[in-house]
Amino acid sequence: MSQQVSAHITREQGNNGFFTGAHNFSFHDAQFNNYVTLSSGKDIKQKLREELKFVEDAGIDDDKICLPDTRRAIIKEITDWVQPKDDSKASRTYILYGEAGTGKSAIAHTVGKELQELQFLVGFFAFNRSMLESRTPSNALHTIAYTLGAGDHDFAEGLIQSFEEDPSISGSTSIQRQWEKLIVAPAQRVDPAKHVVIIFDALDESGPQMQDEPRDRLLSVLMSGKHDLPSNFWVFVTSRLENDIMAYLERFIYRDPLARVQKMTDIKGTDEDIYRFVVKKMSGGGGGLGILEESQCWSLATKAEGYFQWVSTVCKVLSGGGKGGLSVQTRFDEFMSTAPGSLHKTLTPLDRLYMTILEESFDQEAMERYREVMGLVLAAFEPLPRTSLKKLQIMGSHHHGIIRHREEKDTTLDAGSRDLP
Numbered sequence: 001m002s003q004q005v006s007a008h009i010t011r012e013q014g015n016n017g018f019f020t021g022a023h024n025f026s027f028h029d030a031q032f033n034n035y036v037t038l039s040s041g042k043d044i045k046q047k048l049r050e051e052l053k054f055v056e057d058a059g060i061d062d063d064k065i066c067l068p069d070t071r072r073a074i075i076k077e078i079t080d081w082v083q084p085k086d087d088s089k090a091s092r093t094y095i096l097y098g099e100a101g102t103g104k105s106a107i108a109h110t111v112g113k114e115l116q117e118l119q120f121l122v123g124f125f126a127f128n129r130s131m132l133e134s135r136t137p138s139n140a141l142h143t144i145a146y147t148l149g150a151g152d153h154d155f156a157e158g159l160i161q162s163f164e165e166d167p168s169i170s171g172s173t174s175i176q177r178q179w180e181k182l183i184v185a186p187a188q189r190v191d192p193a194k195h196v197v198i199i200f201d202a203l204d205e206s207g208p209q210m211q212d213e214p215r216d217r218l219l220s221v222l223m224s225g226k227h228d229l230p231s232n233f234w235v236f237v238t239s240r241l242e243n244d245i246m247a248y249l250e251r252f253i254y255r256d257p258l259a260r261v262q263k264m265t266d267i268k269g270t271d272e273d274i275y276r277f278v279v280k281k282m283s284g285g286g287g288g289l290g291i292l293e294e295s296q297c298w299s300l301a302t303k304a305e306g307y308f309q310w311v312s313t314v315c316k317v318l319s320g321g322g323k324g325g326l327s328v329q330t331r332f333d334e335f336m337s338t339a340p341g342s343l344h345k346t347l348t349p350l351d352r353l354y355m356t357i358l359e360e361s362f363d364q365e366a367m368e369r370y371r372e373v374m375g376l377v378l379a380a381f382e383p384l385p386r387t388s389l390k391k392l393q394i395m396g397s398h399h400h401g402i403i404r405h406r407e408e409k410d411t412t413l414d415a416g417s418r419d420l421p
Helices: 041-051 072-081 104-117 137-151 153-165 175-187 214-222 243-255 270-282 294-304 308-318 328-337 349-361 364-379 386-391 399-409
Strands: 004-007 025-028 093-097 121-126 196-201 233-239 260-263
Touching: 041 137, 041 153, 072 093, 072 104, 072 260, 093 104, 093 243, 104 121, 104 196, 104 233, 121 137, 137 153, 137 175, 137 196, 137 214, 153 175, 175 214, 214 243, 243 260, 270 294, 270 308, 294 308, 294 328, 308 328, 308 349, 328 349
Parallel strands: 093 233, 093 260, 121 196, 196 233
Antiparallel strands: 004 025
16 A cells, blocks of 8 residues: 655755755655664764763773883783784684783783774773672673774764664663674674774673673673674783683683683793882882882892782882881891792782781780770670770770770760760
8 A cells, every 4th residue: 555645845954954955745655764863973972871881980090001111022912913914813802811919900901091092992891899780791881882982983873773773772681682782783884994992801800600690691702702793803801710711711712722812920021020110119229219129129029920919019018008116128028928929728929918917017915905895896786885885894904995095086986975875
């Protein structure tokens, strides 16, 4: 059955619409589609903001990049990987893994920043286990989609088409579906000459490692060996090697013999990089505080065994943190005895370091008194006023000093009246 639509169109402003100047015309057998017309980059970004859950502070952080002239070998390897000199079929996914504190995130942030300076289009998302509510796999895909759309008009148009074709995609909880609609589909529109890099930092902090949970789904997408992105797209991932990630990584390497996988402890030149860091912070000759001799800086660097976070924390404590009354040499010797290379069956190098610092910061006898007093507070069925707490202090007069100290320092025991809980 023929459909006829008659219209008389009058346009007083501009001539950039459809059928400009037309009048008294008919459509036969017409089929109409709705199109969202966005006239400017500002309109497009607003549309993307409305549809996508963009996490503001999960991107590249200049405060987290590597020190100048450090990690240059691995950074060059990664930046060369995304600039192939031929049309090789090498893997478009690069996995950098290692233990906490070895500098994975610093490398990720540095690579992202340097690629941006080279005019690459970079989508970056840093997971954080202390912000699990917002740093989710779903929000990661939304944030990267927004970043790529804000930086490339063609990708943005692809996103808008996805919203039109699948209006519920913004609220979907399916990682696979979001990956296909928010990343893969818009990617097909991007100019093949443009290099695009997607970076996921700290993938191990993306949620609980449970089967069929969002983290598991994201791992499946990224390490399937085939993520359907165009050849001008690369995916760079940093992570600790937890059980589920190890399992996916083994399958990833099996499926793709050319897979790019790098272990942090296998990176050459790490001791030299850490040495430069320590000299810069601690040696007078390196422009630092002049606290350590260069030979001590080298000893600290080699003892670190690749743990940038370990040596950074040691430098902070040697620079003035921790308990007073201990010489720099005493602290230095103590840290050297608990360095990553020392034997310990249960604690990681960072945990051993933090334990040493905490033990140094608190007097053992004072801690025992503190536990006795705070035990009364925490064990009480109902909040107790200070007068009652003092009556319960039957262990000795030394407890009164603790109560007075807590009255001055802690509002827990300061309710305005000694008889109020």
